[in-house]
Amino acid sequence: MPETIDKSNQQAPKFGSVFTDHMLRMEYDGERGGWQQPEITKMENISLHPAARVLHYATTLFEGMKAFRGVDGKIRLFRPLLNLQRLNQSAERACLPKVNKHDLLRHIEKLIRLDENFIPFTKEGSLYIRPTLIGTDAQIGVGVPNRALLFVILSPTASYFDSGSKPLRLMADPNYVRAWIGGAGDRKIGSNYGPTIYVQAKAQMYGCQQALWLYGEDEQITEAGTMAIFAHFINDKGERELRTAPLNGLILPSITRRSILELSREWNEFNVVEDKFTMSDLIRLRQENRLLELFGAGTACLISPVSEIFYRNRIIRLPTKDHPNPLYSRFYKSLNDIYYGRVNHPWGYEVGV
Numbered sequence: 001m002p003e004t005i006d007k008s009n010q011q012a013p014k015f016g017s018v019f020t021d022h023m024l025r026m027e028y029d030g031e032r033g034g035w036q037q038p039e040i041t042k043m044e045n046i047s048l049h050p051a052a053r054v055l056h057y058a059t060t061l062f063e064g065m066k067a068f069r070g071v072d073g074k075i076r077l078f079r080p081l082l083n084l085q086r087l088n089q090s091a092e093r094a095c096l097p098k099v100n101k102h103d104l105l106r107h108i109e110k111l112i113r114l115d116e117n118f119i120p121f122t123k124e125g126s127l128y129i130r131p132t133l134i135g136t137d138a139q140i141g142v143g144v145p146n147r148a149l150l151f152v153i154l155s156p157t158a159s160y161f162d163s164g165s166k167p168l169r170l171m172a173d174p175n176y177v178r179a180w181i182g183g184a185g186d187r188k189i190g191s192n193y194g195p196t197i198y199v200q201a202k203a204q205m206y207g208c209q210q211a212l213w214l215y216g217e218d219e220q221i222t223e224a225g226t227m228a229i230f231a232h233f234i235n236d237k238g239e240r241e242l243r244t245a246p247l248n249g250l251i252l253p254s255i256t257r258r259s260i261l262e263l264s265r266e267w268n269e270f271n272v273v274e275d276k277f278t279m280s281d282l283i284r285l286r287q288e289n290r291l292l293e294l295f296g297a298g299t300a301c302l303i304s305p306v307s308e309i310f311y312r313n314r315i316i317r318l319p320t321k322d323h324p325n326p327l328y329s330r331f332y333k334s335l336n337d338i339y340y341g342r343v344n345h346p347w348g349y350e351v352g353v
């Protein structure tokens with residue numbers, strides 16, 4: 001059994017290592033009319049037939065959301081229906097059954113309410129929510145699952161990285177590719193993560209927190225281990241530009257990425273571009289003192305400044321932390337204000353029941 005957290009301890013623990021007392025589970029059985037009644041049970045092990053498809057063919061997908069304890073005592077999620085919509089997109093690609101996202105959200109809210117004492121009271125703490133969907137039928141033929149299990153578990157958390165809020169060093173190694181055009185790299189399925197662990201372990205040997213994934217002969221910067229990547233620089237017209245990779249199948253459609261783009265367009269203070277950005281662009285801009293910042297963004301890792309890249313056996317230092325008024329901290333503040341209810345914003349979704 002996984003360890004659970006001592007409710008009297010208000011220190012949020014290491015990411016993903018402790019869990020609350022309960023979980024939500026809902027079974028799908030194609031022969032019994034599809035989705036069965038969901039139930040909230042105590043947090044417990046699940047039992048699977050050794051032939052279950054998930055164990056052989058990685059028929060699994062997941063989501064990552066967070067519940068925040070607001071300054072007004074209310075509990076909020078951040079744009080949760082977007083996560084559940086993405087869950088259905090992943091389900092389509094994995095040939096797993098889709099869910100009714102509104103119903104699922106209601107059940108997740110009930111689960112959060114039941115275990116709400118676990119939501120850290122710390123300033124940057126939150127309750128990480130992990131909906132997971134797996135193919136469970138005992139059938140080792142490669143095919144569409146007819147049985148599935150959806151479960152949701154909760155984990156109180158603080159910072160994703162052991163380095164806390166220190167700027168990151170990423171490893172960019174062109175020998176490894178995470179995704180390719182026509183593949184499934186834009187879906188949040190388990191098989192997009194398992195094979196990256198080897199590369200991440202290699203990155204850690206070089207003192208890097210994550211891999212920075214490159215694509216193609218021109219070494220396009222796509223995304224990092226668990227985050228979308230943004231570059232802020234002065235472009236060839238002498239104007240400020242925020243650039244991130246496009247949604248062309250090579251990156252995950254991150255909700256934090258989308259929110260940053262939407263905020264930027266609303267502010268209308270700099271160019272906002274979703275287009276290719278290569279390692280040679282980065283190096284050239286760096287050499288010409290036009291690179292201002294590089295940062296990552298994602299649910300688990302929030303907004304994380306990047307200060308170094310390990311690339312072809314050398315370290316490229318980035319000026320991210322030298323900027324007097326960095327964009328990354330402005331996004332961090334704007335999103336945090338919504339997460340913790342410091343501002344009233346339609347993206348902050350109050351947990352009901």
Ligand code: COI
Nearest residue numbers: 064065226298299300301
């Ligand atoms: C998230 O940001 O929620 C993620 O899914 C990252 C996760 C793989 C830890």
